[in-house]
Amino acid sequence: MTVRYFDKKHLLHFLLVTCFVLTSQSVQAEDFKDRIEGEWVTYRGDWIEIRTIKDGKETTRFLKFDGKPLFSRTAKIKLTSESSAAESLALIKPQEDWEYLAGGDEPKDQTWTGLGFDAEKAGWKTGEAGFGYADNDDRTVLNDMQNNYTTIFIRKEFEIPEGTDLKRLGLLINYDDGFAVYANGRRLMNSNNVTIDDETGDVSVNDHEANGAEYFSLGEYASAFRPGKNVIAIQGYNRNLTSTDFTLDPQLIVGGSGSFAKTNRTEKHEGIRTSWFHNDRAWNGKIDDVIIWDRALSDEEVSSLWNRGEGSKDISSLNEGLLGHWPFDGNLEDVSGNNRHGKGYNSPGFAKGKLGKSLDLNGKSQFVMLGGEASDYAPESGSLTVSLWFDINKLDKRWQALLSLGDGSWADWRIFRQQMTPNVSYIGGAWVRNNTKVDDGKMHHLVAITDKENNEVRLYIDNVLVANTPNNGVGDISTDDDGWHPAVGANLQQRINLGTDLEGEFLPSQDSLRIVTKPSEQPNANRHESGLYNRSSSPTEALLMAARKGDAAKLKELLKSGVSPNATSTGSYTALAYAAAGGHLDAMKTLIAAGADVNQQARFGKSALLVAAGSPHVDAVKLLIENDADLDSKHSQGGNCLQEACFWGQPDVVEYLLSEHDMNPNARANGGRTALHYAMWSMLPRIPEENNPRLECMKHLLESGADPELRWNRTSVREMARNNHLDEATKLLP
DSSP states (O other): OOOOOOOHHHHHHHHHHHHHHHHHHHHHHHHHHHHHOEEEEEEETTEEEEEEEETTEEEEEEEETTSOEEEEEEEEEEEEEESOSSOOEEEEOTTOEEEEEOTTOOOSSGGGGSTTOOTTTTTOEEEESOEEESTTOOSEEOTTOTTTOSEEEEEEEEEEOTTOOGGGEEEEEEEESEEEEEETTEEEEEOTTEEEOTTTOOEEEOOOOOOSOEEEEOGGGGGGOOSEEEEEEEEEEOSOTTOSOEEEEEEEEESOOEEEEEEEEEEEESSTTTOTTGGGGOOEEEEEEEEEESSOOOHHHHHHHHGGGTOOSOOGGGOTTEEEEEOOSSSOOOTTSSOOOOEEESOOEEEEOSSSEEEEEESSSOEEEOOSOGGGGSOTTSOEEEEEEEOOSOOOSTTOEEEESOSSSTTSOEEEEOTTSSOEEEESSSEEEEOOOOOSSSOEEEEEEEETTTTEEEEEETTEEEEEOOTTOOOOGGGOOSOOOOEETOOOHHHHHHTSOEEEEEEEOSSEEEEEEOOOSSTTTTTTOOEEEEETTSHHHHHHHHHHHTOHHHHHHHHHTTOOTTOOOTTOOOHHHHHHHTTOHHHHHHHHHTTOOTTOOOGGGOOHHHHHTTSSOHHHHHHHHHTTOOTTOOOTTSOOHHHHHHHTTOHHHHHHHHHHHOOOTTOOOGGGOOHHHHHHHTOOTTOHHHHHHHHHHHHHHHHTTOOTTOEETTEEHHHHHHHTTOHHHHHHOO
C-alpha cells in the first residue's frame, strides 16, 4: 500500500478544488430548482390554471374565465433527477413546416424515413404542424380524413449542432390517437397505445385524446442521431375511420429537463360541474342482497332469483361458483362461507329491504367495500354474475353507482345509472343498457352478467332482459390489477386516480415551464397535469391577471411600461375580456383609454363582448357596446353574444340584449343551433340550482318569439328537452 502525504500548499489546493466542484454542483442544482419554482399560468378553454411550486409542494388553482374558483389540487413534489441546468434547445420548434403524405396514399417502402428520400419528387406536400381535423387545434387541416383513411406520414430534416449531448434528446408531441417514430431510417418507438406486429405489419390502436404535448425521452436512441443533418419521420394513426378527431403535432428538443415524482395528491371541488366523480357517484337509496358468482347464470337461474318479484332467500341451488353473498341484514357479513365480509365507510345505515333489512345509503359519503382479495373479483374464467335489489331516493349525479370495481377500462366492471337518465347500465367487458324506468319508489331486481364463453353481456331489470353481443368480443374482466375492491353504492375511480403517484419531466425555458406527465395506467390520473405554463410575473400574464382582479392601478403601471393593452397569452382571452367578465368597470375603462381593441378576437374566436355575455355583469356588457363592440360578432362555432348568455345561464344579460338591442332570438349558429338550444345544452336533469338560471333565459327567449320547433342537427328544442329528461324545460315550451 502506498501512502501519499500532502504538504499544506497541496492540501489547501485540494480542498479549494473540492469545494469549488461541490459548490458548482450545488449551484447548478439550485439554479434548476429556482427555474421551476414560482407561480405559473396556463389556459384550458374557459378555465384558467394557476400552479404554484414551492419548497417541495405544488398547489394548483383552477378558475372560471370570470375569476370564480372551480377546484384546486395539492401534491408533494420531488425532483428525482436533473439532466442539465442549461436552457433547453428547440431543434424543431412549434408550427414549423413538415413534409407530409395524406389522402390515403402510402410510401412505397421505408426510404421515406431516411435522409436520401426526395419528398417533392414523390408528390408529398408541405404543411405546418399540427396535422389533423376537428377540435380547432390543427394548422394543417385534413378535411378528407374522417371516413376515408386512418394514417398519415410526416417527415422533417433538421440540424443537430456539434457538441450536443444526444442522450438529452426529447420528443414533445400532442397526438390523437397514436404514432410511430423513425430517425435516419431506423424505427425508434411508438406510443404505448399502438401495437405493431413486426411479422405482418398489422397495427392496432387504442383511443388517446390530445390533451397537450407529452414528453418522450429519446435518450436510449441516441445512436440513431448524429451531429449535422438528420431526419425524423412520424407515422400518425387514427383509431378507426369514423373517429371524430385526429391530431399529430410534434416538436424536438434537447436538454434542460428534470424528472419529478408527485405523491400525496388531493383535490377539492367547489361544485358538481368540474367533478366527474362527484361524491364518488354515491347511491342515494337502498341496496339489498348482493350476490356475486364467477360464472354466467342461465336465464332459468336468474328467474329463480327474481321469483315473480318476491325474491329468493334460498340460493342453495346456486352455490356453484359463488364468490360472496351479502344480505345486509343489519350487518356487512358475507354468508357464503368465503369470509369476504364487507367494510362500511361513513356509517352506512340499514332499513327495511326486499329480503329482511338492506343498506340505506345517503348519496353523499356512505358505501361498503367488499372483502377478500382484489383478485377474487376478476375471475380467471372471464365470466361474472352480480345480483342485487335496489330502490332510489334521489337521482342527482351522473353515472351514480350501485356496485363498481372502478371506471378504468372494460376490466373494471360496474353497474350504474346511465348518464342522467332514469335507466341502469352495466359494463363488464362490454356495455349494455336497460331502458326500464327505475325511479318509481319501488324495489327493483337487477342481474348483470358477463358471459365470456358465449361472447355476451346481459342485464336484467325485474327479469326483463337486454343483451349485447359485441362484434369484437367481450373484453377481459380478469385483468384488473389496481388492487381495489368493489364498492357497494359508490364508484371510487377518482380516489384510485388520486392515489396514483405521477412521474414526469420539467422543461424550463426563460419565462415558461413545460410540464409533461408520463401516461398513467389509470384513466384521467394525469388529466390537466401537463402543459406549457408562463410565469405569472411576465408582462403579458401580469396584464391579464391585473385585468382579472380589476387592479386598475397595476394596469396603468404595466401599460405605462410599454405592455400592449391587446397582449394575449396562448389560449387566453384579452385583458379587456377578463376585466369585463369580472365586472371591473374601472379596469375596462383603463384598457379602452389605452387603446384596447374592443372587437379583438382571441381564444375560440371570442371578443370581449362574447366573453362578458357569459357573466352576470350587464353594466360591463353595456360599456362594451357603448364603445362600439360588434353585436354581430360570432365565435368559432358561429354563436353570438345572446347565445353565449344563454349557454352560461345569464338571464339578466339575455333580457337586456333582447329588450334594448332587439336581438333575434331565432338566430342560428353552426348546425342550426338556436339560443334555446344553447340554454338547454348545459342543463342537468333534476339539478334545479344549475338549471333555474337557464330556465329564466328560456322564458325571456320565448316571450320574445323564440321558435322551439327550429332544429339543431335535426333535433328540435322540444325533442332535446325530452331526450335529456329536462322536465322543467319541457313544461315551459308551448
